[in-house]
Amino acid sequence: MEFFDLSYDFMVMFSRLLINVLATWIIIDRLYFRKSHRRDFYFTFMLIPIAIFFIVFFMIFVLEDMKGKTSMGVGIGLFGIFSIMRYRTDTMPVREMTYLFVITAVSLVNAVSVGAPIFEVILTNVIIILAVWLCERRLKTRPTRIIQYDRIELITPERRPELIADLEKRLGVKVVKVDIGAIDFLRDMAMIRVSYEGDDTTSIGSELKLSKDQLKEF
Numbered sequence: 001m002e003f004f005d006l007s008y009d010f011m012v013m014f015s016r017l018l019i020n021v022l023a024t025w026i027i028i029d030r031l032y033f034r035k036s037h038r039r040d041f042y043f044t045f046m047l048i049p050i051a052i053f054f055i056v057f058f059m060i061f062v063l064e065d066m067k068g069k070t071s072m073g074v075g076i077g078l079f080g081i082f083s084i085m086r087y088r089t090d091t092m093p094v095r096e097m098t099y100l101f102v103i104t105a106v107s108l109v110n111a112v113s114v115g116a117p118i119f120e121v122i123l124t125n126v127i128i129i130l131a132v133w134l135c136e137r138r139l140k141t142r143p144t145r146i147i148q149y150d151r152i153e154l155i156t157p158e159r160r161p162e163l164i165a166d167l168e169k170r171l172g173v174k175v176v177k178v179d180i181g182a183i184d185f186l187r188d189m190a191m192i193r194v195s196y197e198g199d200d201t202t203s204i205g206s207e208l209k210l211s212k213d214q215l216k217e218f
Helices: 008-036 039-062 067-086 094-112 118-138 157-171 212-217
Strands: 144-149 175-184 189-196
Touching: 008 039, 008 094, 008 118, 039 094, 094 118, 157 175, 157 189
Parallel strands: none
Antiparallel strands: 144 189, 175 189
């Protein structure tokens, strides 16, 4: 049936889409998520590249018969896409912002490379993936958790060794650094940031992360 006949242009577009999805999955699932385990950002990082790919592809190639209008529209569209870096309600950490920029750039490259040889497209994606992998491998950051701490008498500088010992006993990890944040003397609670050795998969569970609403209540 003619309705199900796929054009050559669509097959080329679909192959680039598969490359884009695969590259994004490797960057996010294999490199980002294995260290951070942020499911909220995982959801965003996997869906945004697909949307960006289709937006750029249809702006450039479907409207290519409108040369003058399309060039202006593409410029405005690309500006809007990179303005998506402001697409958030909470403050996004620098690492997550970097990953968002990387997957946005990968999607743009794959969308505008429909006329390029597929080997060059794959090689470009591989180079970007290797760059992210090398940075993650070289810059080994310690995992960090923000927790509510009840033994407020231990937050003084002179009792810091006791505080670290208590945290290590209760959390079951080797604590490297402790930063004291907000203090609530009415409830004898303090917000502390704990940096520890290990990784997020075997150390402290995600239940110790506080939501934005919890932070406001505190």
